Amino acid sequence: MKKNNPIIAIVFWSLVSFLTLFPIYWLFVISVKPAVQLFSTPDVILSDPYWGNYAKVWGDRLLRSYMVNSLVISTGNALLCTILGFFACYALSRFKMAGKESLFFWTITNRMAPPAVFLLPLFLLMTQVYAVGDFRLLDTRIGMILVYCTFNLPFAIWTLRPTLDGIPKELDEAAYVDGASSWKVITEIVFPLCRPGLAVTLILTWVFAWNEYLLAATLTNFNARTLTTGLSEYVTTTGTEWGIMATISVFTLIPALIVFGLVQKHIVAGLTFGAVKG
Amino acid sequence: MQSNRLGWILLAPTLAILFFFGVLPFIYVVYVSFHQWNPFAADPTMIFNGADNFRKIVFDAEFLNSVGVTVLFVLFAVISELVVGYILAQAFMKEFPGKAIFRTIHTLPLIMAPIIVGSVWKLMMTPSIGIIPHYLNEWFGITVNIGTSPVAAFATIIIMDIWHWTPLVTLTLIAALVSLPPDPFEQAQIDGANKRQIFFHITVPMIAPAVVATVFIRLMDALRTVDEVWMLTGGGPGSATRFVGVHIFKEVFPKTNYGYGSTISVIVLYLTIVACWLLYVTMLAPRSKKD
């Protein structure tokens, strides 16, 4: 190992961290400024913070329900995508199914669609086709969980495939020889070995779902509205409520930060993307 | 080895969901793309017009312009993210105090919603009052106005994208670098190879799969960028940042041009798939065959 001067590294990283943190810091500054001060000459240093926006956002019954919806939808979607993605990748990696590589690529293409134009058919399907009696999928949490699969499931499959490919087939085969069932092999042998990859997939799909805006804005109305759609309520013809928007943004960051913090150590281990020694 | 039936059973839920929420809408969009349909036209019904929309698109200067700026944006953004991400990943390979904290800080932009990123950058970049133009002017006498300068607007969007997404690239490259076996490097040093030779002949080939996989994800996502740009410039000044995503958005939302908007989407999706497919078969598929 080479000898490095830690001072240089620390100075370098402090600089990079400053650039990384500044916009986030600025978001916070906006959230604690009264509206009247926002459009005067900007001060870098924060003085005399104003917490009125936080009181307002926290006291807003609707925003609290949006927060719950966001949590349920992104957690449900991330779990669903990670588990289904794991099963799918296991199948793609272990079986010699005809056309499986094309199938693999096809699943990924679902993420490439420009979303704007797909809103209309999704709206029609979710109001008229995916409906039983009075129940329709539009504006439901389960509906959003399923819709988000269109971009998160491909991502999960894309990140998990190398992980699954990296686990030697001999392990499964040895277990089968010992008389283990398929279910047991998948859940008790392969699954634990994939943990880092699964953790990363879980967190990144969670973040993508948590941050999604356009689909949620169109496909929810009252019951399943998410925090990001709550943001758009503050862009109005009589002025954008930047302070409130920034405060909501800070609130959206907190759960994301917690979830990210929890799996931080797995992230690097999980993002192997085919660099595994095979 | 078990039967393929189990494989299909494991794949079934994935395929079912993608069929009901991906394929069916896609079929609908393809169907609409062969029609003239604007609910606020004199005739608001769907009128079949064959391949007219597809013929029109070839001569549609606005659409072609949007494809041009998108490609430019994707090239600049993804390459910059790759370079910056690699430098940062290499920097993380060394041990130094506070590494874990710095790494956590570096991942923070990833967790921000694009619509929030766009809002923050808009406030930071508002001509004259935003903190960046304000201090650039006060300290260096440079005037930056994303409302008048296409270059400033375009550069801001690229910097914003780099800020937002480089962490993803860094993380995946760290993962790749961590898992590199030490032997080839030691051998090369013994053989007297210089840094450049080691980089091009050993490091690059070994991390190539991870690089390509990352580029693939970024490429896909950058091509559909809408939220940030919508918040920051709305596609302006002029059409300087009217990326295809924004263009389609304007075509189907305010203009309610469902027919032609669908055609554009089908074409854009097709071009994206082709670009990604080429990347996939040339860079990734050969490697997995070797395995």
Add this chain to the structure above:
Amino acid sequence: MNTVFKLAASALALSFAAGMANADDAFWKEAAAPYQGVTLRGVTESSPPSLYIREVLAPQFEELTGIRVDIETTSWDQMFDKAIKDMEAGTGIYDMVYIEQDIVYSYLARDFLTDTTQLLADNPALKAPTYDEGNFTTFADYFRGENGHLYGIPMEAFIKIYLYRTDLFEDPEIQASFKEKTGRDLAPATTHAEYTEIAKFFYEYGQENDLQLWGATVQGHTGHPASWYEYVETVAPTFGIYNWGIDADNNYAATVANGGEMNSDTAKEALQWWLDLRQYAAPESNQSTWTEVGTTFGAGRAAQGLVYGENAGWIAADDTKSLVVGKVGVALPPLADGVMAEVEGGEGYIGYYDGGAFGLPSTSKNKEAAALFLEYIGQNEVQPDWAVAAPRVTNTATYDDPKVQDMNEELGGYYDMLRDKGYLFAGAPAYPFHAQLREAMAPTFYSILTGDSSVSDGLDKMAEIAEATLTELGYRK
């Protein structure tokens, strides 16, 4: 927002108190009896008048009638998309949709809306004694169909006016300096040349004194239709170019060659005047929509400006958001020679009369209950508190309310102007293709703003695009 909610809360208390004594309670309870358990759903833009409906009028109505009202508030562009998707697909999600004045013709052309006049005539049991179409100001006429029936209950109405800073305009030193420089007295401009002169004067005044002050606001966003709106709705009419320069009676002609005016010399002069103003306007004007224009003025960064009436309220009176409270005067926009005579003679208009109504989609499954709610928000009785919370007037009687009179003082006489001069202003032309045509022309318009096209070439091209688009849409034969 602060004030809105404070006012809303007090208004809530007041109206409950008033409600107790109201003899008409019996009507609402009886009329609503068949609709117990119904939940009405509406979609609207999250503007202060709509928030007042969500926070005050809807709960009040539920208290009185037992009918629950959920109001979804969202952003301007999302709102249209959601309402249109629902009505186009016939889903029946919404029982009430916000109709901005400029989209009503599109909705009427598609029979998206219920004829409320007919509905109430057919169901006498629903007709509230306190509701009368005759109570509305003339703004309601924009929501009438060809049969003269009302298809939307007006809920907000504003005019886009000329705001100026009274503290600057009335400062003796500034007045003297202005007189010295220009040879005339400083007063709100009545002509375009005067307006530019004042803009230039205050621009220089700001520069010389190192102030964050500029000569005018310009709603000049280079990638958002707000700039196009300012030109066609606010600037062009003051030069005598009405209805976007399109002649609807002449096969929707736009080019001069075909009998339109979009690229006439006057239109070019109007656009050039407006573009030239930008050199004296605050630097953010190239990124300004209606929102930022209000913010710029409210932050005290402009000496004068053409500002939407919905922003005049908070700029003049809300000290949590505005730095110029009590320093705002209102005037009519500057006009070219002969325009006022033309407008008084019944042809054309001098500026934009905007606002919106709540309509009842034809696809609603709760039309009767929704009609009750629309009548409720259309009553004279609920108007004054609403006008105080979110400055808008839709009923004639509202002007005379003492609370609204006080507000009028605070707003520098804005309500007086709305009442007395409102007839000089007009809403968007009766085009069923409003947003479609706007978006087709917008990119060319932006290229004029960025200087990629000259004014003359740009307007020529815009007029051609307008005709081509109208032909494609099937309106121009």
